[in-house]
Amino acid sequence: MAISNSPRPSWRQTVVAAATRQATAEARHAWRVRPGVAPPFNYRLEHIRAVVAIVGDLAAKLAADDEVVTAAAWLHDVSKGFAEEPGDGHGLRGAERARAILRRTDFPRGKIEAVAGAISAHVGLFRDGPIEPIEAAILFDADKLSKMGAVSLVHFLCSFPATSASQREPSATERAAANLARWTDLVPRIVQGLCTEPARQMGLQRLALQRAFVEQLRAEGAA
Numbered sequence: 001m002a003i004s005n006s007p008r009p010s011w012r013q014t015v016v017a018a019a020t021r022q023a024t025a026e027a028r029h030a031w032r033v034r035p036g037v038a039p040p041f042n043y044r045l046e047h048i049r050a051v052v053a054i055v056g057d058l059a060a061k062l063a064a065d066d067e068v069v070t071a072a073a074w075l076h077d078v079s080k081g082f083a084e085e086p087g088d089g090h091g092l093r094g095a096e097r098a099r100a101i102l103r104r105t106d107f108p109r110g111k112i113e114a115v116a117g118a119i120s121a122h123v124g125l126f127r128d129g130p131i132e133p134i135e136a137a138i139l140f141d142a143d144k145l146s147k148m149g150a151v152s153l154v155h156f157l158c159s160f161p162a163t164s165a166s167q168r169e170p171s172a173t174e175r176a177a178a179n180l181a182r183w184t185d186l187v188p189r190i191v192q193g194l195c196t197e198p199a200r201q202m203g204l205q206r207l208a209l210q211r212a213f214v215e216q217l218r219a220e221g222a223a
Helices: 011-031 043-062 066-075 089-103 109-121 134-145 150-166 173-192 197-219
Strands: none
Touching: 011 043, 011 066, 011 089, 011 150, 043 066, 043 134, 043 150, 043 197, 066 089, 066 109, 066 134, 089 109, 109 134, 134 197, 150 173, 150 197, 173 197
């Protein structure tokens, strides 16, 4: 029996493709568009791209393994359901799927478990204690940071019509502003629970911007 010497697929291309497929399916579901039709906004993919950018920044500052955090960032929501679910189910499912995806690629075999571990630990907004190793802490922090600040405001506003439709509520300015104000009230606790000092500093900056935006909405009578 002949043994194939063909190279394994590039892990970078593979994780991007897997994340894009999952995110696009979720976006089509959210916007209620049929397969083959581009959704008006792909929140999940934009969120993942933001997380990828943040883990790169944090990994450089904290001397972490860039391959591990990048693969984990692209795949951290690869098994997330289209609706919110209790517990950490999508983290555990995502870890298992990440293992299967990466084993088919040229990703270093000795680092696959580190990716899976980071994905399984990223779920939830708040933490009572530290996360180890540093790569898992970075993914957790980046996932939370992506939900605050200027880019997250764009994500929220672009997604709001789809969210409103799923809840059978009007996509009104006042309702969007009220939802954003409630979310901003949670952000200080999220920042406090971040695992790394660089992430906490980034979180404080993003919180300040978000608070200023909400205050301006209130000044203009929207919230």
